[in-house]
Amino acid sequence: MTQATTHPTLTTWHDLVQTRNTKGLKDLLADDVVFYSPVVHTPQAGKAVTAQYLSAAFNVFFNETFRYVREVTGPGDAVLEFQVDIDGIAVNGVDMIKWNDEGKIVEFKVMLRPLKAINLIHQKMGAMLEATR
Amino acid sequence: MTQATTHPTLTTWHDLVQTRNTKGLKDLLADDVVFYSPVVHTPQAGKAVTAQYLSAAFNVFFNETFRYVREVTGPGDAVLEFQVDIDGIAVNGVDMIKWNDEGKIVEFKVMLRPLKAINLIHQKMGAMLEATR
Numbered sequence: 711m712t713q714a715t716t717h718p719t720l721t722t723w724h725d726l727v728q729t730r731n732t733k734g735l736k737d738l739l740a741d742d743v744v745f746y747s748p749v750v751h752t753p754q755a756g757k758a759v760t761a762q763y764l765s766a767a768f769n770v771f772f773n774e775t776f777r778y779v780r781e782v783t784g785p786g787d788a789v790l791e792f793q794v795d796i797d798g799i800a801v802n803g804v805d806m807i808k809w810n811d812e813g814k815i816v817e818f819k820v821m822l823r824p825l826k827a828i829n830l831i832h833q834k835m836g837a838m839l840e841a842t843r
Numbered sequence: 844m845t846q847a848t849t850h851p852t853l854t855t856w857h858d859l860v861q862t863r864n865t866k867g868l869k870d871l872l873a874d875d876v877v878f879y880s881p882v883v884h885t886p887q888a889g890k891a892v893t894a895q896y897l898s899a900a901f902n903v904f905f906n907e908t909f910r911y912v913r914e915v916t917g918p919g920d921a922v923l924e925f926q927v928d929i930d931g932i933a934v935n936g937v938d939m940i941k942w943n944d945e946g947k948i949v950e951f952k953v954m955l956r957p958l959k960a961i962n963l964i965h966q967k968m969g970a971m972l973e974a975t976r
Binding site (some may be wrong): 734746747748749750751780782783787788789791800801804806814819820821822823824825826827828829832 | 847879880881883884913915916917920921922924933935936939944952953954955956957958959960961962965
């Protein structure tokens with residue numbers, strides 16, 4: 711459930727998602743942001759690599775069935791649960807977002823379920839990251 | 844980060860985890876609770892099957908390295924992020940818990956990362972559920 715007053719960082723994030731605006735990502739990310747992939751253990755550090763992952767994710771995830779279904783928010787972070795059908799497979803996941811005092815995102819972590827969805831996203835994100843390299 | 848006042852449902856949950864008390868689970872679960880596995884798409888409905896899954900999870904997850912590392916809480920639900928090493932593999936996940944007005948858990952969803960961890964848990968949970976059947 712969205713809280714009465716949404717943090718500006720989340721408002722901007724939702725705007726970018728709604729408009730599929732990958733170019734706006736860099737203004738929202740801190741220089742030292744760290745991205746945690748649902749597939750790989752090793753954290754991806756820095757704005758460039760995080761923007762690259764998120765841009766690829768915009769392409770893979772944001773079809774017309776994508777919707778956020780739950781939002782749990784703390785003072786400095788939020789968990790956004792989503793649901794999307796990709797190639798006929800129901801993908802359920804969370805975007806776990808932490809921001810700093812300036813409202814810039816310092817950590818972005820994604821988890822997915824079920825196993826079938828993770829295998830699908832693994833394959834699709836790999837192909838997308840290859841294509842944009 | 845734990846909030847200043849923790850909801851009684853979460854206090855009880857943490858007590859059960861701390862004491863590895865699977866017997867106390869049933870008092871905390873609503874009759875119509877639904878469990879969403881990190882591995883399988885199909886929801887598992889009802890107190891008996893949910894208690895069975897959670898009891899198996901207590902055995903698989905709660906070794907001495909298990910710790911909750913983040914807690915984001917709303918009025919009726921919470922997301923608890925955890926970290927645990929199992930067989931030398933770093934398992935990162937979330938317990939997504941929803942409760943009703945009586946404080947009984949009505950939904951329990953688990954997501955895990957990375958892929959290696961999900962494959963490990965898939966195998967271990969399967970073996971544990973077989974053993975307790």
